[in-house]
Amino acid sequence: MDSLTSDDLMNTFKRMFSRGLILGLLVLFCSFAGSAQVAAETIAVIGTGNVGGALGPQFAKLGHDVIYGSREPEREDVQALVSSSSGNAAAMLPVEAAAAADIVVIATKWADTEVALKSLGDLSGKIILDPTNAVRRDAAGIRYHDVETSTGEMIQGWAPDAMVVKAFNTLGSATMADPASAGGPMSIPIAGNDASAKARIASLVTGIGFEVVDMGDITAAHAIEQMLIVRGNAAVLGSPFNYYFRPVPQN
Numbered sequence: 236m237d238s239l240t241s242d243d244l245m246n247t248f249k250r251m252f253s254r255g256l257i258l259g260l261l262v263l264f265c266s267f268a269g270s271a272q273v274a275a276e277t278i279a280v281i282g283t284g285n286v287g288g289a290l291g292p293q294f295a296k297l298g299h300d301v302i303y304g305s306r307e308p309e310r311e312d313v314q315a316l317v318s319s320s321s322g323n324a325a326a327m328l329p330v331e332a333a334a335a336a337d338i339v340v341i342a343t344k345w346a347d348t349e350v351a352l353k354s355l356g357d358l359s360g361k362i363i364l365d366p367t368n369a370v371r372r373d374a375a376g377i378r379y380h381d382v383e384t385s386t387g388e389m390i391q392g393w394a395p396d397a398m399v400v401k402a403f404n405t406l407g408s409a410t411m412a413d414p415a416s417a418g419g420p421m422s423i424p425i426a427g428n429d430a431s432a433k434a435r436i437a438s439l440v441t442g443i444g445f446e447v448v449d450m451g452d453i454t455a456a457h458a459i460e461q462m463l464i465v466r467g468n469a470a471v472l473g474s475p476f477n478y479y480f481r482p483v484p485q486n
Protein backbone atom coordinates (compact mmCIF):
# COMPACT_ATOMS: atom_id res chain seq x y z
CA MET A 236 0.00 0.00 0.00
CA ASP A 237 1.29 3.51 -0.87
CA SER A 238 2.17 5.66 2.14
CA LEU A 239 -0.01 8.70 2.83
CA THR A 240 1.47 12.16 2.14
CA SER A 241 0.56 15.23 4.18
CA ASP A 242 -1.55 16.41 1.17
CA ASP A 243 -3.51 13.16 1.27
CA LEU A 244 -4.20 13.64 4.97
CA MET A 245 -5.25 17.27 4.47
CA ASN A 246 -7.63 16.29 1.65
CA THR A 247 -9.14 13.55 3.79
CA PHE A 248 -9.60 16.02 6.65
CA LYS A 249 -11.29 18.53 4.32
CA ARG A 250 -13.63 15.84 2.94
CA MET A 251 -14.61 14.80 6.47
CA PHE A 252 -15.16 18.38 7.50
CA SER A 253 -17.28 19.18 4.46
CA ARG A 254 -19.53 16.24 5.23
CA GLY A 255 -20.09 17.49 8.75
CA LEU A 256 -18.45 14.41 10.17
CA ILE A 257 -16.34 16.33 12.63
CA LEU A 258 -19.42 18.08 13.98
CA GLY A 259 -21.14 14.71 14.21
CA LEU A 260 -18.22 13.28 16.12
CA LEU A 261 -18.26 16.29 18.45
CA VAL A 262 -21.99 15.84 19.16
CA LEU A 263 -21.42 12.13 19.75
CA PHE A 264 -18.56 12.89 22.14
CA CYS A 265 -20.64 15.46 24.07
CA SER A 266 -23.60 13.14 24.43
CA PHE A 267 -21.29 10.34 25.58
CA ALA A 268 -19.65 12.66 28.13
CA GLY A 269 -23.10 13.72 29.36
CA SER A 270 -24.37 10.16 29.71
CA ALA A 271 -21.20 9.17 31.55
CA GLN A 272 -22.17 11.49 34.39
CA VAL A 273 -23.44 9.41 37.30
CA ALA A 274 -26.93 10.15 38.60
CA ALA A 275 -27.12 10.34 42.40
CA GLU A 276 -28.27 7.10 43.99
CA THR A 277 -29.15 6.20 47.55
CA ILE A 278 -26.90 3.31 48.45
CA ALA A 279 -27.32 1.18 51.59
CA VAL A 280 -24.06 -0.42 52.66
CA ILE A 281 -24.95 -3.35 54.92
CA GLY A 282 -21.92 -4.13 57.08
CA THR A 283 -19.35 -1.65 58.32
CA GLY A 284 -16.27 -3.88 58.20
CA ASN A 285 -13.44 -3.99 55.65
CA VAL A 286 -15.52 -3.89 52.47
CA GLY A 287 -18.36 -1.68 53.71
CA GLY A 288 -15.79 0.69 55.18
CA ALA A 289 -13.91 0.83 51.87
CA LEU A 290 -16.76 1.06 49.34
CA GLY A 291 -19.04 3.38 51.35
CA PRO A 292 -16.68 6.38 51.35
CA GLN A 293 -15.83 5.76 47.67
CA PHE A 294 -19.50 5.80 46.64
CA ALA A 295 -20.07 8.91 48.78
CA LYS A 296 -17.17 10.63 46.99
CA LEU A 297 -19.00 10.01 43.70
CA GLY A 298 -21.90 12.11 45.02
CA HIS A 299 -24.18 9.29 46.13
CA ASP A 300 -26.10 9.26 49.42
CA VAL A 301 -24.60 6.43 51.46
CA ILE A 302 -26.52 4.92 54.37
CA TYR A 303 -24.58 2.41 56.44
CA GLY A 304 -26.76 -0.44 57.69
CA SER A 305 -25.24 -1.49 60.99
CA ARG A 306 -26.55 -3.60 63.83
CA GLU A 307 -25.15 -0.84 66.08
CA PRO A 308 -25.46 2.43 64.16
CA GLU A 309 -24.45 4.52 67.17
CA ARG A 310 -21.17 2.59 67.66
CA GLU A 311 -18.10 4.83 67.68
CA ASP A 312 -16.42 3.20 64.65
CA VAL A 313 -19.67 3.37 62.67
CA GLN A 314 -20.09 7.06 63.47
CA ALA A 315 -16.44 7.62 62.48
CA LEU A 316 -17.18 5.94 59.14
CA VAL A 317 -20.17 8.24 58.62
CA SER A 318 -17.97 11.25 59.40
CA SER A 319 -15.34 10.11 56.91
CA SER A 320 -17.97 9.77 54.15
CA SER A 321 -18.91 12.92 52.27
CA GLY A 322 -22.38 14.20 51.39
CA ASN A 323 -25.48 13.02 53.19
CA ALA A 324 -23.94 9.89 54.75
CA ALA A 325 -25.82 8.37 57.69
CA ALA A 326 -26.05 5.16 59.69
CA MET A 327 -29.15 3.29 60.73
CA LEU A 328 -30.31 -0.26 61.30
CA PRO A 329 -29.84 -2.56 58.28
CA VAL A 330 -33.60 -2.88 57.60
CA GLU A 331 -34.03 0.92 57.67
CA ALA A 332 -31.02 1.51 55.44
CA ALA A 333 -32.21 -1.03 52.87
CA ALA A 334 -35.75 0.40 52.83
CA ALA A 335 -34.38 3.86 52.01
CA ALA A 336 -32.04 2.72 49.22
CA ASP A 337 -32.13 1.89 45.51
CA ILE A 338 -28.91 -0.11 45.73
CA VAL A 339 -28.09 -2.43 48.66
CA VAL A 340 -24.48 -3.54 49.13
CA ILE A 341 -24.36 -6.77 51.14
CA ALA A 342 -20.89 -6.45 52.67
CA THR A 343 -21.15 -9.24 55.24
CA LYS A 344 -19.12 -12.37 55.89
CA TRP A 345 -20.61 -15.22 53.91
CA ALA A 346 -21.54 -17.10 57.09
CA ASP A 347 -23.71 -14.11 58.16
CA THR A 348 -25.08 -13.22 54.75
CA GLU A 349 -28.28 -15.29 54.68
CA VAL A 350 -29.41 -14.01 58.09
CA ALA A 351 -28.35 -10.46 57.25
CA LEU A 352 -30.07 -10.45 53.84
CA LYS A 353 -33.30 -11.94 55.15
CA SER A 354 -33.42 -9.29 57.89
CA LEU A 355 -33.61 -6.51 55.30
CA GLY A 356 -37.32 -6.75 54.47
CA ASP A 357 -38.71 -6.55 50.95
CA LEU A 358 -35.90 -6.06 48.44
CA SER A 359 -38.15 -6.32 45.35
CA GLY A 360 -36.97 -4.06 42.55
CA LYS A 361 -33.78 -3.08 44.33
CA ILE A 362 -30.26 -3.73 43.08
CA ILE A 363 -28.17 -5.90 45.38
CA LEU A 364 -24.44 -5.41 44.92
CA ASP A 365 -22.80 -8.65 46.04
CA PRO A 366 -19.07 -8.65 46.85
CA THR A 367 -19.22 -11.80 48.99
CA ASN A 368 -17.00 -14.86 48.77
CA ALA A 369 -17.55 -18.25 50.39
CA VAL A 370 -14.06 -19.46 51.18
CA ARG A 371 -12.74 -22.48 53.08
CA ARG A 372 -9.02 -22.72 53.89
CA ASP A 373 -6.97 -25.85 54.56
CA ALA A 374 -4.19 -26.06 57.16
CA ALA A 375 -1.68 -24.52 54.71
CA GLY A 376 -3.99 -21.56 54.06
CA ILE A 377 -4.93 -22.73 50.57
CA ARG A 378 -8.43 -21.50 49.72
CA TYR A 379 -11.35 -23.47 48.26
CA HIS A 380 -14.68 -22.21 46.94
CA ASP A 381 -17.11 -23.32 49.63
CA VAL A 382 -20.53 -23.42 47.97
CA GLU A 383 -21.78 -25.60 45.13
CA THR A 384 -22.99 -22.82 42.84
CA SER A 385 -22.04 -19.28 43.85
CA THR A 386 -22.89 -16.83 46.56
CA GLY A 387 -24.25 -14.53 43.86
CA GLU A 388 -26.73 -17.15 42.66
CA MET A 389 -27.71 -18.04 46.23
CA ILE A 390 -28.37 -14.38 47.08
CA GLN A 391 -30.46 -14.06 43.90
CA GLY A 392 -32.40 -17.14 45.08
CA TRP A 393 -33.02 -15.60 48.51
CA ALA A 394 -34.18 -12.31 46.95
CA PRO A 395 -35.77 -13.41 43.68
CA ASP A 396 -37.40 -10.06 42.91
CA ALA A 397 -34.21 -8.09 43.44
CA MET A 398 -31.53 -7.61 40.79
CA VAL A 399 -28.28 -9.10 42.08
CA VAL A 400 -25.04 -7.89 40.55
CA LYS A 401 -21.80 -9.65 41.47
CA ALA A 402 -18.91 -7.18 41.73
CA PHE A 403 -15.88 -6.19 43.82
CA ASN A 404 -15.21 -9.72 45.13
CA THR A 405 -11.91 -10.21 43.26
CA LEU A 406 -9.76 -7.58 44.99
CA GLY A 407 -8.77 -6.62 48.51
CA SER A 408 -10.62 -3.99 50.50
CA ALA A 409 -7.44 -1.87 50.82
CA THR A 410 -7.39 -1.52 47.03
CA MET A 411 -11.10 -0.61 46.99
CA ALA A 412 -10.30 2.15 49.48
CA ASP A 413 -7.28 3.35 47.48
CA PRO A 414 -7.45 2.24 43.81
CA ALA A 415 -4.25 4.17 43.00
CA SER A 416 -2.34 1.80 45.30
CA ALA A 417 -2.75 -0.90 42.62
CA GLY A 418 -0.12 0.91 40.57
CA GLY A 419 -2.09 0.66 37.32
CA PRO A 420 -5.45 -0.24 35.83
CA MET A 421 -7.53 -3.03 37.33
CA SER A 422 -10.42 -5.02 35.92
CA ILE A 423 -13.54 -5.73 37.96
CA PRO A 424 -15.62 -8.61 36.55
CA ILE A 425 -19.36 -8.22 37.10
CA ALA A 426 -22.34 -10.51 36.48
CA GLY A 427 -26.10 -10.23 36.81
CA ASN A 428 -29.37 -10.98 35.06
CA ASP A 429 -30.57 -7.40 34.59
CA ALA A 430 -28.74 -5.22 32.06
CA SER A 431 -29.80 -1.87 33.54
CA ALA A 432 -28.78 -2.97 37.05
CA LYS A 433 -25.39 -4.02 35.69
CA ALA A 434 -25.03 -0.65 33.96
CA ARG A 435 -25.67 1.18 37.26
CA ILE A 436 -23.12 -0.95 39.10
CA ALA A 437 -20.69 -0.55 36.19
CA SER A 438 -20.88 3.23 36.63
CA LEU A 439 -19.89 2.81 40.29
CA VAL A 440 -16.96 0.58 39.29
CA THR A 441 -15.68 3.00 36.67
CA GLY A 442 -16.47 6.02 38.84
CA ILE A 443 -14.07 4.73 41.48
CA GLY A 444 -11.42 4.29 38.80
CA PHE A 445 -11.54 0.60 37.88
CA GLU A 446 -12.34 -1.00 34.53
CA VAL A 447 -15.43 -3.16 34.26
CA VAL A 448 -15.75 -6.49 32.44
CA ASP A 449 -19.27 -7.87 31.96
CA MET A 450 -19.15 -11.67 32.37
CA GLY A 451 -22.84 -12.35 31.71
CA ASP A 452 -25.77 -13.42 33.85
CA ILE A 453 -25.64 -14.27 37.54
CA THR A 454 -24.52 -17.86 36.88
CA ALA A 455 -21.17 -16.32 35.85
CA ALA A 456 -20.70 -15.46 39.54
CA HIS A 457 -19.45 -19.03 39.93
CA ALA A 458 -16.43 -18.33 37.72
CA ILE A 459 -15.92 -14.85 39.18
CA GLU A 460 -15.82 -16.27 42.70
CA GLN A 461 -13.25 -18.84 41.55
CA MET A 462 -11.12 -15.91 40.37
CA LEU A 463 -10.84 -14.80 44.00
CA ILE A 464 -9.69 -18.30 44.94
CA VAL A 465 -6.97 -18.19 42.25
CA ARG A 466 -5.85 -14.74 43.37
CA GLY A 467 -5.85 -15.66 47.06
CA ASN A 468 -3.87 -18.85 46.53
CA ALA A 469 -1.31 -17.09 44.33
CA ALA A 470 -0.77 -14.67 47.21
CA VAL A 471 -0.36 -17.51 49.71
CA LEU A 472 2.17 -19.14 47.37
CA GLY A 473 4.20 -15.96 47.06
CA SER A 474 2.89 -14.37 43.83
CA PRO A 475 0.31 -11.76 44.80
CA PHE A 476 -1.41 -10.06 41.85
CA ASN A 477 -4.42 -7.97 40.92
CA TYR A 478 -6.60 -8.63 37.90
CA TYR A 479 -6.15 -6.55 34.78
CA PHE A 480 -7.50 -7.86 31.47
CA ARG A 481 -5.52 -6.40 28.55
CA PRO A 482 -8.00 -6.18 25.67
CA VAL A 483 -7.12 -8.13 22.52
CA PRO A 484 -6.17 -5.61 19.77
CA GLN A 485 -8.95 -5.25 17.17
CA ASN A 486 -7.66 -5.12 13.58
Ligand SMILES: NC(=O)c1ccc[n+]([C@@H]2O[C@H](COP(=O)([O-])OP(=O)(O)OC[C@H]3O[C@@H](n4cnc5c(N)ncnc54)[C@H](OP(=O)(O)O)[C@@H]3O)[C@@H](O)[C@H]2O)c1
Nearest residue numbers: 282283284285286305306342343345347351367368407408
Ligand atom coordinates in the same frame (compact mmCIF):
# COMPACT_ATOMS: atom_id res chain seq x y z
N1 LIG B 1 -11.93 -8.17 53.24
C1 LIG B 1 -11.68 -8.10 51.93
O1 LIG B 1 -10.59 -7.65 51.50
C2 LIG B 1 -12.71 -8.59 50.95
C3 LIG B 1 -12.51 -8.35 49.58
C4 LIG B 1 -13.49 -8.75 48.65
C5 LIG B 1 -14.63 -9.38 49.11
N2 LIG B 1 -14.81 -9.62 50.45
C6 LIG B 1 -16.06 -10.25 50.90
O2 LIG B 1 -16.89 -9.19 51.40
C7 LIG B 1 -17.66 -9.64 52.50
C8 LIG B 1 -17.38 -8.73 53.71
O3 LIG B 1 -16.03 -8.92 54.12
P1 LIG B 1 -15.38 -7.99 55.22
O4 LIG B 1 -13.94 -8.32 55.24
O5 LIG B 1 -15.80 -6.57 54.99
O6 LIG B 1 -16.10 -8.54 56.56
P2 LIG B 1 -16.06 -7.88 57.99
O7 LIG B 1 -14.92 -6.92 58.10
O8 LIG B 1 -16.18 -8.97 58.98
O9 LIG B 1 -17.40 -7.00 58.04
C9 LIG B 1 -18.66 -7.62 57.99
C10 LIG B 1 -19.69 -6.69 58.59
O10 LIG B 1 -20.95 -7.33 58.50
C11 LIG B 1 -21.81 -6.78 59.48
N3 LIG B 1 -22.66 -7.89 59.98
C12 LIG B 1 -22.29 -9.02 60.56
N4 LIG B 1 -23.37 -9.78 60.85
C13 LIG B 1 -24.43 -9.12 60.39
C14 LIG B 1 -25.82 -9.38 60.36
N5 LIG B 1 -26.35 -10.50 60.86
N6 LIG B 1 -26.64 -8.45 59.84
C15 LIG B 1 -26.14 -7.31 59.33
N7 LIG B 1 -24.82 -7.03 59.29
C16 LIG B 1 -23.99 -7.92 59.84
C17 LIG B 1 -20.94 -6.15 60.56
O11 LIG B 1 -21.22 -4.75 60.61
P3 LIG B 1 -21.97 -4.14 61.88
O12 LIG B 1 -21.23 -4.67 63.09
O13 LIG B 1 -21.84 -2.67 61.75
O14 LIG B 1 -23.40 -4.62 61.84
C18 LIG B 1 -19.53 -6.40 60.07
O15 LIG B 1 -18.70 -5.29 60.27
C19 LIG B 1 -17.27 -11.10 52.74
O16 LIG B 1 -18.25 -11.92 52.16
C20 LIG B 1 -15.92 -11.23 52.04
O17 LIG B 1 -15.72 -12.55 51.56
C21 LIG B 1 -13.87 -9.24 51.38
